[in-house]
Amino acid sequence: DVKVTQSSRYLVKRTGEKVFLECVQDMDHENMFWYRQDPGLGLRLIYFSYDVKMKEKGDIPEGYSVSREKKERFSLILESASTNQTSMYLCASSLEDFQETQYFGPGTRLLVL
Amino acid sequence: GQNIDQPTEMTATEGAIVQINCTYQTSGFNGLFWYQQHAGEAPTFLSYNVLDGLEEKGRFSSFLSRSKGYSYLLLKELQMKDSASYLCAVGNAGNMLTFGGGTRLMVKP
Numbered sequence: 482d483v484k485v486t487q488s489s490r491y492l493v494k495r496t497g498e499k500v501f502l503e504c505v506q507d508m509d510h511e512n513m514f515w516y517r518q519d520p521g522l523g524l525r526l527i528y529f530s531y532d533v534k535m536k537e538k539g540d541i542p543e544g545y546s547v548s549r550e551k552k553e554r555f556s557l558i559l560e561s562a563s564t565n566q567t568s569m570y571l572c573a574s575s576l577e578d579f580q581e582t583q584y585f586g587p588g589t590r591l592l593v594l
Numbered sequence: 595g596q597n598i599d600q601p602t603e604m605t606a607t608e609g610a611i612v613q614i615n616c617t618y619q620t621s622g623f624n625g626l627f628w629y630q631q632h633a634g635e636a637p638t639f640l641s642y643n644v645l646d647g648l649e650e651k652g653r654f655s656s657f658l659s660r661s662k663g664y665s666y667l668l669l670k671e672l673q674m675k676d677s678a679s680y681l682c683a684v685g686n687a688g689n690m691l692t693f694g695g696g697t698r699l700m701v702k703p
Contacts, residue, residue, distance in 0.1 A: 521695055523694055524683075524693040583639070585638070587636050
């Protein structure tokens with residue numbers, strides 16, 4: 482079974498803090514994705530990566546950065562957390578071909594105070 | 595740009611059939627996915643359509659009409675465990691998916 486894990490299920494941070502969200506997949510997938518999920522807005526893509534050290538902006542990259550130093554690990558960084566970044570963050574991975582299913586991690590619920 | 599519409603909420607009765615519609619307007623089309631997401635859990639894959647027509651998988655079926663920008667997910671013999679959100683997602687160029695807002699389905703006894 483594909484397993485995508487995220488470092489925390491719940492996280493509380495203060496405005497201005499630097500926040501790291503980690504995602505690890507164990508199926509040697511080429512593609513990895515970071516989404517945020519908000520009520521009424523659905524899942525929105527922040528960034529994705531199709532290879533080590535490669536990254537592409539999604540629909541809402543502002544205020545975020547990412548890092549992919551190893552194939553299995555994709556990190557989302559909030560350089561200076563703000564209250565409007567309070568959200569559920571979901572990581573996903575998939576094989577190289579577009580038609581391949583994306584497998585999601587359990588999510589990290591981030592609260593920025 | 596991308597625009598994907600699906601109803602926000604639906605209610606159905608155990609044992610019945612329910613159809614969840616999804617309409618889309620996208621620049622580029624590389625297939626349409628349906629995911630299921632139970633409250634507090636990760637989305638899980640249900641179906642993928644890239645050609646017009648109906649794909650059947652047990653109690654769940656998914657239909658696509660590319661010319662109409664339209665898809666539906668059909669759930670038969672509803673069970674209480676089918677209460678969940680159902681997410682429609684359209685693929686565009688570059689391995690990216692755009693998701694609709696999701697349809698929250700409540701199955702009542």
